[in-house]
Amino acid sequence: MKAIEIEGLIKEFDGIRAVDGISLEIEYGEIFSLLGPNGAGKTTTISILATLLKPTKGKVKVNGYDVVTQAGKVRHSIGIVFQDPSLDDRLTARENLDIHGRLYHMKKDERRKRIEEVLEMVELQERADSLVKTFSGGMRRRLEIARGLMHKPRILFLDEPTLGLDPQTRRHIWNYIEKLRNEGVTVLLTTHYMEEADKLADRVAIIDKGKIVALGSPSELKDSIGGDVIKIRCSDANKMAAILSSNGFNAMIVDNEIIIKAKKAEKEIPRVFALAKDIEIKSIMYKEPSLEDVFIHYTGKAYREEAGDEMEAIKRRWRMRR
Amino acid sequence: MMGDVYAVYLRELIRLWRQKVRLVTTIVMPLLWLGVIGNAFNNAFKMPFEGDFLSFLTPGILVMTMVFTSTISGITTVFDREFGFLKEMLVAPIKRESILIGKMLGGVTQAILQGAIIIVLAIIMGVNFKGIESIPGMVLTMFLVSVAFVSFGLAVASKMTSMEGFQMVMNFLIQPMIFLSGAFYPTKMLPSWLKIGVKLNPLTYGVDAMRYFAVGINEFNVVIDLTVMIVLSIAFILLGGYLFRKS
Incomplete structure (x- = not known):
């Protein structure tokens, strides 16, 4: 059994194909990255894996469960850190984690113990009882990662985990993701930062316009060109x-x-x-060669980080934080 | 299921507690109604019923406040959508209904707390409540009114994309309903064309029930009042639930 099995996945919105026939298998314990420019279909794919969207066509299994017919079991198996912030900023860090534990049916003692563990992992113990309102962007991301791990999921989805963070905080987050490897958690990471995929991922799927254009380990991909x-x-x-x-x-x-x-x-x-x-x-x-050259090689076009879109996303996140 | 509802409800309670100042600030309006309009009219006019105007007005203001608070609590769903916490609940292994019920209970709790504060202040102002025996009926009416309008708020929130939409709803639906409910005046004094609006307005029956339980004045049969409120609550729960699930 694989952690994630995707076969011929298609997702259409009003006739427009956001995901166009993706097939993919991800092993347990792997850190796998979906890499591509904004609008390539990464978030759509993750939303389908997380049962938030239904596939138009294709078979998708997560932890051996079908995302359409066994959505409840899939939800129990996964943790997710969304691209947009999803913490309650009027609650403390501990309360956010506690509510999360309750939503995943964890017993009281189990919750209490696990809260300490995950807070320690992302080095937020000292701020456990501060309102999330007072947290910086990087701290919020760390807390979201902690929350994603709270119920000990076998598979963790990280959707653009370092979007809009400064380089130093970004490196910090990378360290935590590295740590997950030791914990045996399967990680599916989407990013449009080449460097991030290169540094973290065991294997990378480069996607463009809803299709996988190249798949392999970062060094395989670079050698391939x-x-x-x-x-x-x-x-x-x-x-x-x-x-x-x-x-x-x-x-x-x-x-x-x-x-x-x-x-x-x-x-x-x-x-x-x-x-x-x-x-x-x-x-x-x-x-x-870098992964950027790999992208250029397989798509025949320059890889743009689409500064406009990114600024938009950062602004959006900033507004939400208020 | 119970645990899931409680988890959602617990979060609402914590948020409510963190914003407890808001509980106080939102009773300024009803307080002005009672203190200024209530006392002014008390001495200015002779009303066509027994008892003073302030005691007549208090149940109306109580219902008005609860309608506002309940509907506005529907906003929290919209905020959840903007702030993403709704997503956190949607990927959790819990039923959509649990989210809905937990959020509704949160809104109902807030509205009833506010109602309780107004009742205490009204007693201090010298309003003649019937006595201890009015409590169960008043609580029942408060519960029905808040359940109906929290669900209404959720229904509206599920269809709304901006805060401007909320203003529209408040001005074009909620305000007319309150003004046509007899919350501020005895409806028998109205011209007949306005009476039609009053009778068609479901909130009229909520106000009437509250007034009956609180101070013993009523224009309709209280069984009819409660039936209308129960039907209204169920209708809005179903509508709210349907729209919330769909969105």
Whole structure:
């Protein structure tokens, strides 16, 4: 049995496909990341796994239970940290956890013990009896992670857990997610931060427009695109790309930059200069591939973090916090 | 199931306790009604019934306050939706009905607490309640009124996307219902075309029942009053439940 089994999942909203035929299996104990730009279908997928939305088509099982016919059992098996805040900020941290424990039918002693455990894990013991209203964004996220773990779920969903947090807090959250590995919790993490997936995940599924475009461990994915990535800026990108292509390179133009791949970049760069002739090369650089390059390789387009959307999300979160 | 309802209700109680100042601030309005209008009219006009105007007005103000409080408690669902806590409850392994009942009980508790405060203040102002025997009937009426209007609030909240919508409901539905309920005046004094509105208004019967139990003045049969209120409560519970589940 797998922790999560998705087969041919399709979700349509008024005829528009948000999720377009995803199939996926996630093992117990794995940290798995769904990576993709905003609007790729990550949150929709998680909402279906968490029984908040019904699939239009396809079979989805979580912890061996069908999300449509055994929704109650699925809910018992999972913990979830939503993209948008979902704490009651007029309650204390302890009260939020206690109500959560009650909603999951935990006995009194069990609740009391577990509250201490999860608070210790996210280092919030000292603030246990403060109103959540007084918490910073990072503290709220930590408390939400603690709450997601409160009822000892076998599977934890984290939907964009570090969205809108500063880099230092982000690293902090990453540490907690790392700790979950030792606890044996299966984690499904959605993110649009490449770095986050790269650092945390055992396996990554890159999704774009509701489809999985690549699946594997971060190093497998990076290896799959074949060696180093060379980026060239020049006076005539189209002409240069044509020259490179006719000389055995696989050249792609993304954002006015030519991207080529090479087993050993140092050997190929002099050849590039030689081929350029009258085209002026403004800059040339190479690096080992990142997940961003993987994304570009499989989708043929630049990966944008869509600053506008992200600002919108941060603002929304800020408003809610009041 | 009971435990689930209690968990939802417990949260409402904690929130209520944290905002206990609001309990006090929301009785300013009814207090002004009783203290100013009640006393002014008490001496200004001769009413076509036995007893003083203040005692006549008090049950009406009681019902008015409870209708406002109950309907507004429906807002909490909207707030839950905005603040996401509703999601937390929706992914928990509990039934939708438990969430609904727990939230309703929270609103009912708040409204009844407020009613109790007003009763105490009214006694201090010298309102002639019937006595200890009026308590069960008054509590029953308070319960029915608040259950009906909390459910109404939930129904409205399930359909609403903004706070502006709430103002609309208060101004176009709740206010007219209160003004046409005989809460402030004896309905027999009205012209006949207005009387139709009064008779069609279910809240009229809630006010009448409250007045009967509290000070012994009534225009309709109290059995009819209570029947109307029970039917209204059930209708609004079903409507509220249906819309809440669907949203």
